[in-house]
Amino acid sequence: MRGAREVWLAAGVGAALLLLIAVAAIAIGAVRVPIADVLRALSGSGDTSVVAIVRDLRLPRVLLAGCVGAGLAMSGGALQGTLRNPLAEPYLLGVSGGAAVGAVLLLALGVSDPSLLTLGAFGGAAAATLLVTAIARVVGGSSDTRLLLMAGVVVGAFSNAAILVVLADSPPERIRGALWWMMGSAADATWPALARVAAAVAILGALLLWWARDLDVLVLGDEPAAALGVDVDRAARRVFLVASWLAAATVAAAGLIGFVGLVVPNLARALGARRHRPMMVVSGIYGAVLLIAADLIARTLRAPAELPLGAVTAIIGVPFFLMRLRKLAA
Amino acid sequence: MTTSHSLRFDRVTVQYPQRATPALNGVSLSACCGEITAVVGPNGSGKSTLVRALLKRVPLSAGSMFIGDTNVADITPRDFAQLAAVVPQREEPVLPLRVEEFVGLGRHAHRAAFGAMRAADRRAVSDAIERAGVGDTAHRRTDELSGGEWQRVRIARALAQEASLLVLDEPTAFLDIAHEMAVFELLDALARDGRTVLLVSHQLNLVARFAAHMVLLNNGQVAAAGTVDDVMRGEILERVYDWPLVVTRDPAIGAPALLPLRGRAHGSKPTRGTKGKP
Amino acid sequence: MSFLHARLTAHPLRYLLVSAIALTLAAACSRDTGGAKGAGAVGVSTPASHATGGPVTPADTDDFGAPLPTDARFASRVVSLNPAATEVIFAIGAESKLVGRSRWDEFPAEAQKITPLGDGVRPNLEAVLGAKPTLVILYAAAENRAAADAFKNAGVRTITLRVDHIAQFMSLCTRLGIAMGAPERARQVADSVQRTLDAVRAATRGAKPVRVVWPLWQSPVLVVGRGSYLDELIEIAGGENVFHDMSAPSPPVSIEEIAKRDPDVVVASAKTATTLRASGPWRAVAAMRDNHIVLNDPAVTGRPSVVLGMAAVSLARALHPELAGSLP
Numbered sequence: 001m002r003g004a005r006e007v008w009l010a011a012g013v014g015a016a017l018l019l020l021i022a023v024a025a026i027a028i029g030a031v032r033v034p035i036a037d038v039l040r041a042l043s044g045s046g047d048t049s050v051v052a053i054v055r056d057l058r059l060p061r062v063l064l065a066g067c068v069g070a071g072l073a074m075s076g077g078a079l080q081g082t083l084r085n086p087l088a089e090p091y092l093l094g095v096s097g098g099a100a101v102g103a104v105l106l107l108a109l110g111v112s113d114p115s116l117l118t119l120g121a122f123g124g125a126a127a128a129t130l131l132v133t134a135i136a137r138v139v140g141g142s143s144d145t146r147l148l149l150m151a152g153v154v155v156g157a158f159s160n161a162a163i164l165v166v167l168a169d170s171p172p173e174r175i176r177g178a179l180w181w182m183m184g185s186a187a188d189a190t191w192p193a194l195a196r197v198a199a200a201v202a203i204l205g206a207l208l209l210w211w212a213r214d215l216d217v218l219v220l221g222d223e224p225a226a227a228l229g230v231d232v233d234r235a236a237r238r239v240f241l242v243a244s245w246l247a248a249a250t251v252a253a254a255g256l257i258g259f260v261g262l263v264v265p266n267l268a269r270a271l272g273a274r275r276h277r278p279m280m281v282v283s284g285i286y287g288a289v290l291l292i293a294a295d296l297i298a299r300t301l302r303a304p305a306e307l308p309l310g311a312v313t314a315i316i317g318v319p320f321f322l323m324r325l326r327k328l329a330a
Numbered sequence: 331m332t333t334s335h336s337l338r339f340d341r342v343t344v345q346y347p348q349r350a351t352p353a354l355n356g357v358s359l360s361a362c363c364g365e366i367t368a369v370v371g372p373n374g375s376g377k378s379t380l381v382r383a384l385l386k387r388v389p390l391s392a393g394s395m396f397i398g399d400t401n402v403a404d405i406t407p408r409d410f411a412q413l414a415a416v417v418p419q420r421e422e423p424v425l426p427l428r429v430e431e432f433v434g435l436g437r438h439a440h441r442a443a444f445g446a447m448r449a450a451d452r453r454a455v456s457d458a459i460e461r462a463g464v465g466d467t468a469h470r471r472t473d474e475l476s477g478g479e480w481q482r483v484r485i486a487r488a489l490a491q492e493a494s495l496l497v498l499d500e501p502t503a504f505l506d507i508a509h510e511m512a513v514f515e516l517l518d519a520l521a522r523d524g525r526t527v528l529l530v531s532h533q534l535n536l537v538a539r540f541a542a543h544m545v546l547l548n549n550g551q552v553a554a555a556g557t558v559d560d561v562m563r564g565e566i567l568e569r570v571y572d573w574p575l576v577v578t579r580d581p582a583i584g585a586p587a588l589l590p591l592r593g594r595a596h597g598s599k600p601t602r603g604t605k606g607k608p
Numbered sequence: 609m610s611f612l613h614a615r616l617t618a619h620p621l622r623y624l625l626v627s628a629i630a631l632t633l634a635a636a637c638s639r640d641t642g643g644a645k646g647a648g649a650v651g652v653s654t655p656a657s658h659a660t661g662g663p664v665t666p667a668d669t670d671d672f673g674a675p676l677p678t679d680a681r682f683a684s685r686v687v688s689l690n691p692a693a694t695e696v697i698f699a700i701g702a703e704s705k706l707v708g709r710s711r712w713d714e715f716p717a718e719a720q721k722i723t724p725l726g727d728g729v730r731p732n733l734e735a736v737l738g739a740k741p742t743l744v745i746l747y748a749a750a751e752n753r754a755a756a757d758a759f760k761n762a763g764v765r766t767i768t769l770r771v772d773h774i775a776q777f778m779s780l781c782t783r784l785g786i787a788m789g790a791p792e793r794a795r796q797v798a799d800s801v802q803r804t805l806d807a808v809r810a811a812t813r814g815a816k817p818v819r820v821v822w823p824l825w826q827s828p829v830l831v832v833g834r835g836s837y838l839d840e841l842i843e844i845a846g847g848e849n850v851f852h853d854m855s856a857p858s859p860p861v862s863i864e865e866i867a868k869r870d871p872d873v874v875v876a877s878a879k880t881a882t883t884l885r886a887s888g889p890w891r892a893v894a895a896m897r898d899n900h901i902v903l904n905d906p907a908v909t910g911r912p913s914v915v916l917g918m919a920a921v922s923l924a925r926a927l928h929p930e931l932a933g934s935l936p
Contacts, residue, residue, distance in 0.1 A: 030867070031864060049867065086425060173825055187827075187863070189888075191888050220435070227415070228439060229438050232387075305859065305861060305862070
């Protein structure tokens with residue numbers, strides 16, 4: 001089928017790009033690792049410093065960035081389908097607010113153990129999404145997308161206020177640490193952190209891929225979807241929750257990173273992956289590419305300091321919106 | 331098309347929480363095989379609520395709905411989609427697909443969670459596209475279609491479900507005469523094949539030429555039901571639509587035709603909302 | 609919306625796109641000119657400017673340039689919102705005049721008995737004035753200018769001081785001594801610290817400097833830079849800060865950069881050391897792999913105050929255990 005070839009091409013190119021950018025990201029940094037030595041270092045042979053840098057510093061970081069990018073892109077794709085809006089982002093829906101509250105609260109209490117912070121962020125985000133669906137259900141119907149969006153904005157606004165209150169009373173280093181966390185970074189990439197986010201992306205991503213056909217139908221509207229045989233309320237709610245929790249897992253691992261969940265699914269659709277299953281697979285691949293590239297930029301552009309990852313991805317968002325505006329203006 | 335299922339609403343009552351009066355109040359109607367049954371009535375009479383109730387988007391306060399002998403309340407949405415193909419009133423192509431892919435969504439209730447389209451699915455899709463007369467749009471994107479093409483593509487999707495019951499809510503809204511007639515003729519052919527077709531429409535005159543049965547709703551209740559001749563009577567329609575009108579016979583086929591007259595003399599206002607000038 | 613529409617169709621979107629990308633890249637690429645901003649300052653109340661270890665303000669003005677009250681009568685009721693100043697006040701025996709402190713002034717232990725009155729930066733004016741002070745000692749941050757003016761208008765004298773470098777500590781001692789009416793005691797304290805520092809410096813003079821990285825924070829990784837008194841302590845104690853080239857007091861750096869500069873040892877508190885040892889990414893630093901961690905006690909090194917001498921000694925002992933005999 002003509003359409004299928006487009007998708008395979010997009011996926012193939014994406015996979016090739018992924019390999020390239022991953023190798024480049026492992027090779028490039030404050031300490032130059034010649035590409036020829038990358039493989040040797042990965043297998044453990046060669047200069048101990050280089051091996052340590054590659055295996056303990058760059059490899060987990062690149063893998064983390066890849067997982068986070070893939071997770072964000074898939075989450076964004078699923079949410080755009082369930083909310084019927086190609087401009088939906090995981091962060092509209094209280095996910096980022098809740099995650100930030102969870103993490104910042106722990107940071108303000110002096111907790112610095114990354115695995116605890118991860119739990120706090122995930123817990124906060126999970127609680128926020130449950131709160132959003134509860135609000136929407138109480139007000140109207142939990143599958144009414146406008147209610148979900150508004151409830152998300154409300155929870156997000158409340159979370160921002162809560163963060164400010166928590167930070168207002170904290171010493172400068174904690175504020176700085178909290179802000180750093182909130183701006184997004186792959187710098188704390190440890191193997192345990194990577195394992196957690198990889199597991200989340202694998203499990204929650206697999207669920208979303210399983211339900212992808214439902215999304216193809218859900219995106220048509222409540223009535224058409226019901227007419228075609230989908231239990232609309234159940235399907236919409238479970239996709240919403242799982243997609244939000246996937247985004248939450250990425251926030252827990254790498255802080256707040258915007259635009260990936262927004263831009264990449266649109267890119268995947270533009271490349272020909274229109275139905276949700278192929279779209280989410282292609283999105284996952286390109287999301288990983290995007291974030292590994294962004295992380296590479298973040299740590300090399302202003303060396304020896306690091307730019308926040310969220311700032312680099314925001315730069316990508318600007319041309320995206322300009323192009324969409326152009327389409328609207330035309 | 332072998333045997334088709336009938337559709338029966340049995341004293342269905344739907345009450346929206348915020349409203350004072352029920353949207354549907356003890357409505358009973360049935361549609362059967364090989365013919366078009368039309369549900370007509372003024373705005374707010376409950377026509378679309380009937381479709382929403384069938385899709386279980388609104389709960390029933392009383393009554394039941396049956397497809398054949400099966401109570402709709404007892405079956406899953408998936409089973410329902412195999413028995414009945416419903417084309418709701420409005421739909422916007424938010425995420426565009428190729429027409430082929432779009433019609434393919436009609437096979438959703440027949441497909442497993444994973445697995446490619448089987449030969450039977452593909453055949454159903456191509457047959458549906460042919461039948462609905464949108465073969466030349468198959469490779470175009472849904473956001474590039476004209477209004478008429480879009481409606482027929484939606485009908486094609488419904489046909490791909492291969493259900494023997496077809497329910498359509500205002501399928502010809504916003505269509506010009508040619509497209510409207512094309513849709514009606516298609517529905518007529520589909521009904522003649524043996525399907526049960528329930529059509530909600532405000533286009534009384536067109537409906538009168540194609541429907542075998544007509545149900546007139548008013549304020550959530552059945553005001554009249556029967557053949558087209560039974561229902562399209564001047565006094566009944568004038569009362570329900572609250573507007574002066576005349577029912578004649580159209581010169582082409584001899585079906586009843588409704589002619590609305592000018593509004594009443596200045597000084598007396600019809601009780602329904604009106605834009606008429608005296 | 610139509611205004612926007614008109615502009616978009618009038619001016620090629622390309623230019624918007626290009627200029628947007630160019631602007632953001634330019635902002636990101638702008639090299640840190642070595643000024644006091646320090647990479648990564650994010651609107652937190654970090655000090656806006658500070659001396660780079662050189663000039664010290666003359667002894668008759670405070671760090672905001674206002675003339676120093678030389679009459680110790682004005683120091684009958686003193687609120688000190690400056691941890692270094694509070695500690696020095698206790699050291700010179702003038703604590704009976706203290707009626708309030710900031711909640712961050714925790715040393716010495718006796719200071720806990722003084723009433724805390726809120727923050728030291730953007731202080732709670734009402735709380736401080738409620739203690740009816742005759743003199744308020746403020747931390748000299750740009751954010752406190754408004755407070756300094758407010759106190760002045762309320763008729764309360766203020767002295768604003770800060771210590772980023774050791775020389776400034778000496779100057780703070782002198783000025784506080786004058787203001788609190790204990791100039792002799794202040795001179796003794798300052799001299800005692802100076803003597804200890806000089807002794808340490810002399811003892812480590814001949815030894816080969818140990819290359820040091822001192823991480824102060826983990827997320828982001830902040831290390832000691834030239835702008836901090838800790839950098840001076842490192843030098844006095846016979847060490848060499850691998851990030852001496854960075855002018856900020858605590859610049860953020862990547863772990864990779866640390867690995868690249870390959871210090872001999874990592875200075876850390878016991879708690880930080882545990883975290884670092886457990887951290888995968890830190891294994892890229894050779895000193896961590898070889899477990900060359902030098903422990904320091906934050907209670908002693910954590911602040912630029914009367915304990916500076918002890919801080920230098922403890923650091924020197926840690927960096928040069930072989931010199932233990934010749935250290936005070």
